[in-house]
Amino acid sequence: xxxSPIVAFALIGLGSGGLIAGIGLGVVLSYRxxxxxxxxxGVLAMLSGFCYWALDTGYFxxxxxTGWAITLTIVFALVVGVVFExxxxxxxxxxxxxxxxxxxxxxxxxxxxxxxLGFGEEARPQPPILPSGIVSIxxxxxxxxxxxxxxxxxAVTLLFVGAFRWSRFGLGTRAAAExxxxxxxxxxxxxxxxxxxxxxxxxxxxxxxLLGASIAEVDSSTLPLMIVPAxxxxxxxxxxxxxxxxxxxxxxxxxESVLIFFSSQSWFPTNGIGNPxxxxxxxxxxxxxxxxxxxxxxxxxxxxxxxxxxxxPAPRPRAPLKAAMKWVPLCxxxxxxxxxxxxxxxxxxxxxxxxxxxxVVITGFVGQLSIVQLALAGVAGFTVSHFFINFGIxxxxxxxxxxxLATVVGLISGFPALRVRGVSLVVLTLAAAVAIENxxxxxxxxxxxxxxSLVPAPSLFGFNFGPNASFHGIxxxxxxxxxxxxxxxxxxxxxxxxxxxxxxRLGQEMLAVRANERAAAASxxxxxxxxxxxxAIAAAIAGVSGVLLxxxxxxxxxxxxxxxxxxxxxxxxxxxGITTVPGAIQGGLIYTGxxxxxxxxDWFGLQGNWLNLLVGFLVIASLVLxxxxxxxxxxxxxxxxxxxxxx
Amino acid sequence: MSAVLSTSGVSVSFGAVxxxxxxxxxxREGQLVGLIGPNGAGKTTFIxxxxxxxxxxxxxRLRDRDISGLPPHRRARLGLGRxxxxxxxxxxxxVRENLAVAAQRSTLASGLGEVFLGLWHGEEQVAEDALDxxxxxxxxxxxxxELPQGRRKLVGVARxxxxxxxxxxxxxxxxxxxxxESAELGExxxxxxxxxxxxxxxxxxxSLVLGICDYVYVLxxxxxxxxxxxxxxxxxxxxxxxxxxxxTADMAxTADMAxTDMLVTMPGSEATER
Numbered sequence: 001x002x003x004s005p006i007v008a009f010a011l012i013g014l015g016s017g018g019l020i021a022g023i024g025l026g027v028v029l030s031y032r033x034x035x036x037x038x039x040x041x042g043v044l045a046m047l048s049g050f051c052y053w054a055l056d057t058g059y060f061x062x063x064x065x066t067g068w069a070i071t072l073t074i075v076f077a078l079v080v081g082v083v084f085e086x087x088x089x090x091x092x093x094x095x096x097x098x099x100x101x102x103x104x105x106x107x108x109x110x111x112x113x114x115x116x117l118g119f120g121e122e123a124r125p126q127p128p129i130l131p132s133g134i135v136s137i138x139x140x141x142x143x144x145x146x147x148x149x150x151x152x153x154x155a156v157t158l159l160f161v162g163a164f165r166w167s168r169f170g171l172g173t174r175a176a177a178e179x180x181x182x183x184x185x186x187x188x189x190x191x192x193x194x195x196x197x198x199x200x201x202x203x204x205x206x207x208x209x210l211l212g213a214s215i216a217e218v219d220s221s222t223l224p225l226m227i228v229p230a231x232x233x234x235x236x237x238x239x240x241x242x243x244x245x246x247x248x249x250x251x252x253x254x255x256e257s258v259l260i261f262f263s264s265q266s267w268f269p270t271n272g273i274g275n276p277x278x279x280x281x282x283x284x285x286x287x288x289x290x291x292x293x294x295x296x297x298x299x300x301x302x303x304x305x306x307x308x309x310x311x312x313p314a315p316r317p318r319a320p321l322k323a324a325m326k327w328v329p330l331c332x333x334x335x336x337x338x339x340x341x342x343x344x345x346x347x348x349x350x351x352x353x354x355x356x357x358x359x360v361v362i363t364g365f366v367g368q369l370s371i372v373q374l375a376l377a378g379v380a381g382f383t384v385s386h387f388f389i390n391f392g393i394x395x396x397x398x399x400x401x402x403x404x405l406a407t408v409v410g411l412i413s414g415f416p417a418l419r420v421r422g423v424s425l426v427v428l429t430l431a432a433a434v435a436i437e438n439x440x441x442x443x444x445x446x447x448x449x450x451x452x453s454l455v456p457a458p459s460l461f462g463f464n465f466g467p468n469a470s471f472h473g474i475x476x477x478x479x480x481x482x483x484x485x486x487x488x489x490x491x492x493x494x495x496x497x498x499x500x501x502x503x504x505r506l507g508q509e510m511l512a513v514r515a516n517e518r519a520a521a522a523s524x525x526x527x528x529x530x531x532x533x534x535x536a537i538a539a540a541i542a543g544v545s546g547v548l549l550x551x552x553x554x555x556x557x558x559x560x561x562x563x564x565x566x567x568x569x570x571x572x573x574x575x576x577g578i579t580t581v582p583g584a585i586q587g588g589l590i591y592t593g594x595x596x597x598x599x600x601x602d603w604f605g606l607q608g609n610w611l612n613l614l615v616g617f618l619v620i621a622s623l624v625l626x627x628x629x630x631x632x633x634x635x636x637x638x639x640x641x642x643x644x645x646x647x
Numbered sequence: 648m649s650a651v652l653s654t655s656g657v658s659v660s661f662g663a664v665x666x667x668x669x670x671x672x673x674x675r676e677g678q679l680v681g682l683i684g685p686n687g688a689g690k691t692t693f694i695x696x697x698x699x700x701x702x703x704x705x706x707x708r709l710r711d712r713d714i715s716g717l718p719p720h721r722r723a724r725l726g727l728g729r730x731x732x733x734x735x736x737x738x739x740x741x742v743r744e745n746l747a748v749a750a751q752r753s754t755l756a757s758g759l760g761e762v763f764l765g766l767w768h769g770e771e772q773v774a775e776d777a778l779d780x781x782x783x784x785x786x787x788x789x790x791x792x793e794l795p796q797g798r799r800k801l802v803g804v805a806r807x808x809x810x811x812x813x814x815x816x817x818x819x820x821x822x823x824x825x826x827x828e829s830a831e832l833g834e835x836x837x838x839x840x841x842x843x844x845x846x847x848x849x850x851x852x853x854s855l856v857l858g859i860c861d862y863v864y865v866l867x868x869x870x871x872x873x874x875x876x877x878x879x880x881x882x883x884x885x886x887x888x889x890x891x892x893x894x895t896a897d898m899a900x901t902a903d904m905a906x907t908d909m910l911v912t913m914p915g916s917e918a919t920e921r
Contacts, residue, residue, distance in 0.1 A: 313739050313790070505751045508740060512748045515737040522698060522731075523749040524723035524810055 008140030017253020018149035023230035033197020048209030077206025110616025279438030345598030353588025355545035364579035366534035367514030377546025378561030410539020441558035577629025657705035684866035728812025
């Protein structure tokens with residue numbers, strides 16, 4: 001019977017479906033409780049997973065019996081929930097949804113760094129807590145744990161549904177979500193309700209972390225990135241319905257599992273070297289999300305928060321040429337004079353600054369937060385690599401074609417933004433980034449195998465100016481300062497150009513669109529075109545950074561343009577100032593792997609992940625204290641004379 | 648005199664609610680036309696319909712050109728300038744930049760040309776003129792959030808003027824201004840119209856509308872109930888019934904008070920007007 005394997009694989013998928021649904025419940029709880037699109041729900045689950053693994057295996061020196069380990073993990077989940085409430089939800093109360101979402105991104109980056117620092121990168125085979133037996137269905141073996149996970153998450157779902165429908169707590173949460181001010185007037189405490197919801201959410205995530213053990217190893221990326229299908233499920237539930245989220249999550253998990261079965265079939269498309277096409281699951285989730293957004297986006301309820309704030313201001317740049325004349329020669333000198341490790345850090349910083357400038361344009365100017373930018377950089381990077389491998393075309397044509405291709409893909413990614421706004425766009429671009437990475441970059445035809453895809457050094461008329469060029473720095477080591485200078489020139493040109501953009505009419509129109517789309521249209525601004533041009537420009541800049549990154553690595557893999565890196569990039573730029581050019585440049589300097597990171601590694605022996613650990617806290621602190629960002633503050637604070645404070 | 652704006656049979660429905668039905672209105676060259684009515688009468692909806700922000704049925708013509716199918720920015724570029732009851736400035740841009748956005752007529756080509764090749768246009772003189780006309784030069788480099796409500800209203804008007812419109816649609820520009828500011832605004836509007844820019848003025852301030860307009864339309868529950876010169880409208884029994892049921896004398900005396908709009912503002916009606 002043809003159907004029987006499909007049914008069996010669908011049943012196996014109940015397990016991951018349960019995890020997706022569980023994380024989806026966390027997303028819904030966070031949104032209903034505090035209006036937070038919680039991108040770190042999966043991270044919370046991962047933390048509990050590691051906690052349980054450590055307690056159960058005696059990683060910290062004491063081995064606990066399973067019962068105790070579970071209990072302590074639940075306590076740990078609650079503690080993390082309290083931290084999340086007071087560290088992320090509470091400080092950001094009343095901030096716009098985008099700021100709240102960014103704060104959860106910050107938490108994401110910090111928690112992930114903490115886990116990597118504490119446990120290392122490798123996956124941990126977690127001892128399962130569910131019965132590990134198998135049953136035979138239609139001739140296929142299905143693990144019993146799949147049914148357990150599906151059942152337990154279903155029970156939790158029904159519990160939530162009941163609590164929200166019939167308890168005073170549920171009523172209060174619903175009232176506060178409608179209108180915080182009125183809820184307060186009726187004697188409900190928004191803070192108390194928010195805390196209760198967060199604790200409930202972290203409990204559920206703790207449970208997911210424990211359950212995840214039975215079907216997967218614990219590592220620092222699987223559960224965190226399960227947020228993407230979970231968001232798709234929650235979007236089907238309009239971020240409001242537990243039941244719909246559960247059903248959608250289960251269906252996504254089952255569909256993924258069936259796709260795994262399909263990929264083992266002979267008719268399944270292959271990637272050219274005989275392996276089944278990778279990333280089809282991620283592509284499916286992206287499509288599912290697009291469908292969910294199309295049908296449900298308008299139905300996601302807004303929240304009646306008391307306070308509302310927006311993106312930080314984007315001041316007009318002052319004398320950018322003067323600033324460039326001061327900093328560029330200094331940087332050029334350092335490129336030659338610094339020892340090789342610092343030089344490498346500086347080059348990484350310059351390249352990161354270029355990719356951050358792409359975020360300045362699309363988020364700072366046009367007001368659309370997009371996670372897909374680094375994936376666009378990857379499109380350009382892999383184009384450069386494959387034009388050399390497949391056609392023997394090198395610099396500059398491969399680079400130009402790569403940037404153009406990134407621009408085209410970026411333009412396409414801009415079309416949903418005409419319909420989908422704000423946090424929904426973030427969710428959509430996150431799914432797109434994951435899909436491009438898995439479907440495009442891990443595909444050895446278009447992307448790279450794990451061993452990497454070769455990128456030739458850039459050279460013009462036989463003159464090599466790549467990292468391996470013969471001209472060396474003062475210490476006589478690679479990477480060549482020539483390549484550093486090349487990156488510096490590119491960054492300088494783009495930075496000055498972005499300054500020019502801010503002052504131009506197009507830039508003013510972008511900010512007008514960012515501020516008020518209706519009023520912009522009434523002033524004759526073609527909102528659609530301005531957004532699309534913004535996406536195209538940002539994509540082109542991202543493409544340039546991708547090309548530089550490819551040249552600097554010499555060989556690239558899918559990890560070079562990883563979605564998790566994209567998320568940390570956004571965290572860094574938020575700290576420094578997402579609306580200005582100095583913000584992007586400072587963000588590049590403090591970026592993981594950049595100059596500052598190498599300096600603390602060299603001087604204090606601390607890894608770049610310590611920076612990431614700090615970044616999450618800094619993101620939240622800067623969102624609350626200096627939403628315009630550190631660099632923006634430093635560069636523009638003197639602009640306002642004291643007299644302007646009056647009036 | 649030819650009609651700058653003429654609408655016929657303009658109707659707007661929100662679900663089952665008929666917000667506007669069959670509105671025929673005309674603004675002629677050189678005219679300042681008033682549109683009054685109690686809150687919820689559909690005045691703002693009418694401006695939204697004309698400028699393309701709500702879907703409407705009926706015929707809307709700007710200088711004999713049918714604009715009813717065009718998106719808002721196209722209508723704006725054809726010469727429809729408007730202000731908003733809720734001001735709606737670009738909070739991220741300085742006052743001067745707010746005006747500059749409206750003043751520029753950038754196309755895709757000119758926009759990209761400017762950014763890529765540095766083809767600057769001289770700072771728009773029109774924007775500067777609008778600043779002067781509304782006495783905003785002092786505030787030109789400030790951010791809108793730093794200005795008090797009254798001045799932000801003026802920036803909204805100046806922004807509409809900076810676009811060099813052929814017709815100005817003003818949605819309650821005097822709301823939130825004191826009586827002195829309101830009278831001053833009236834004077835300035837009159838000067839703008841006399842200089843050749845026709846305008847449609849929607850406001851609650853009866854003394855302002857009846858005092859400076861050439862012609863007045865009265866809207867109630869989405870229907871036009873009267874039209875005529877200020878004098879005719881003032882004496883129209885149906886208009887008096889719509890407003891408080893008061894006598895002409897009442898209207899004349901309340902019109903002098905600064906808080907006229909308080910009398911015609913019914914609680915809770917603000918939301919329905921949007």
